[in-house]
Amino acid sequence: MASELPEYDPNEPWGGDSRGATDDVNAQYAGLGFHYVYLILCAFIVWLIIPGIGLLYGGLARRKSSLSLLFQSFMVTSVVTFQWMFWGYSLAYARDASPFIGTLANFGMMKVQAAPSPGSVLIPETVFCLYQLMFAFVTVQILIGGSFERGRIIPSLVFAFLWTTIVYCPVACWTWNANGWLYNLPSRDYAGAGPVHIASGCSALAYALVLGKRKTEVEQGHGKPHNTTLVFLGTVLIWFGWFGFNGGSTLNASVRGMYAAFNTNAAASCGAIGWVLVDYIRTKGRFSVVGMCEGVIAGLVGITPAAGYVSCWPAALIGFLTAVVCASLQDLNDWIRIDEGLYVFKLHGIGGIVGSFLTGIFADSAISALDGSTLAPGAWNGVGVQVARQLADIASISSYSFVVSCILLLILKYIPGMHLRVSEEAEMKGLDIDQFVDEQIGDWSFFNDR
Template structure:
């Protein structure tokens, strides 16, 4: 009888299809940052529009350079003590082969790197919504440089890096409930507790100046989020990416409807701002959970997030913290809800065999989720507050009161978002002639 032959498992080969898919997903995630800029830009008063846009756009510049220089290595390099990574060959990306594959997958390291870069870009940009109207642009630029280095890069390693403590513990975060949304939301809370309220908070009207811009921004976010979520399975052909795509749509729809129903009952109207905010709340909540729950579970996650986040945005008036554009109420609270509900709604038929309480799995996964959620929340809150305090005491975080009242766009960027001088023609050129002719006719009459 011939001896049995053991065949070695075939090593993964580069897949052109998966590579192309992931590059498209990377572009979709990138477009979320301009989408966020429009979403936030429409929600502020007209005198702060450009500053809000720039606070997102500058992240695309600063974080890209940091990621190439050392951020990718810190987040996804060889584990060092379960807290941080480091691979010297990835510093500056000069020693990465063009066809070198990401371990265990069929896409190049460069593709994985650029996909994760887009996550690193949008996360600090999310924080900016809480700081509208009052932060120096230079101080903001320095803050996100330091914050990405000491908060985002380590937390990304905890959650997604091989050897990261949360990863090894079994905390489920498909695409960024902890690393992105809780991280950014907690950071926002830490900073605003240090820098204080806007001039006129709870006294002056601070309504959105352009709800069409808000709706455009939320639409771009919804569109790009399919790359954010479905792409996070890195092109594996086992159906989980498709499940995540479906659940992203389902949960977002449920959250938007739930938010609108809540505000109709609570405030008597269905608002466009409520629709946009509800959609974002659903996107946030399904981000960590969408690979672990069924579509029916996604409806539940979205509906719960829509109602709870709608309630949470009012907490700033009760407790007196000035979260300008509800980053805490939507991103922090939505991220916590989406992450913790995995412990109840995980079906065992998606990204893993883990089952939540409602599927007979007990509370084991819930407690793991709690560990990940509150560790990230506490770390980001404390370190972000310390960074803001140090910057505020050295170079100052805020513009002057006079500059804030006059408008941060003019003070920080020497520009205004809209030029109304020519609106309707103005009394210039031909308009002067027309006015003169009209006066002449009145005299003749």
């Protein structure tokens, strides 16, 4: 183990001269390699959420619109990667950020190399940057579900770039940058209920609102997934990816990170139990594979802000309660009269709100201190005001993301060539036939689609 922890030197923002005769930029991490190897492994695991969401969304859609969701899964990732390298990382994590937004100090990945990262001095900044990139494009991929079966692809990719810049980066700065106002409030958001789930869920709701209802929603009985097998496979990948999502958010290889991984599994498992229980009662003794998968995802969403703050039994309870709340909102789209067909708002928006609120109740400094330094008490430790802080977090992020997304989409809607929605004829035929060359549209019968 290195005798001293690395320190950021503003005179050496690159972390040293890798070409110098005397500098060895790796020497400062001597004995600490297991921390950044662990984090880079977590980043690779998180990447599996990308095909997971693609398969989940593709399975939930009609067969003739599923290819467009698979396509967007990778294209959104590509667009957000470019945005992150261009200015996204700097707007979220610049060291000289204001309480609300970062500067362009790291524009074009400038100075992002071997120096200790702003998130943890135990890892190089380039590793931190890559890990946080995974969060950014998973968030935008979740959000794109709001365009379900009627959104044009090119405007959605333009929206992805702009949304990451105007919504995600500021919210990430508020929450995780050491200068952010929610970070210093402090709110407790271990792995992203606010920036990832509440922001994407509320913005997906805005997307569905601006697009309007599907023309064939009533006539053709939309709502049933065409391929339950794909839904199941997608959920498996998402569940696995979430071990890296939550397990790495401590930004070190401490016991706290391992405990967060355990909590992740506990919450997902109990989320499945909670949703299946509600389905069983609602349908008078029947089960649903899709419902079980939705319960897993609800549990994962609920535990995201809490994984590194709560002990295992509260983690299980958070997963269970989040799933029960989300499953009980079966008719939410009818109540609010918005056709949000993939239930992004219900699962991620509402699920993130429930998880964030319960984090304020169950946060336990004995768990956060497992990394050796973090004390984050909640009402569980007698700090009841933490619940109010969580409510401030929820209110600010949900309102900002919804309103700004609506404004951004309305601006795009009236730009020539950027109309957001496909024609009624294209919607009837399916997005795959309308927006892809014929030879790419294959036969999915192998998967026994309905």
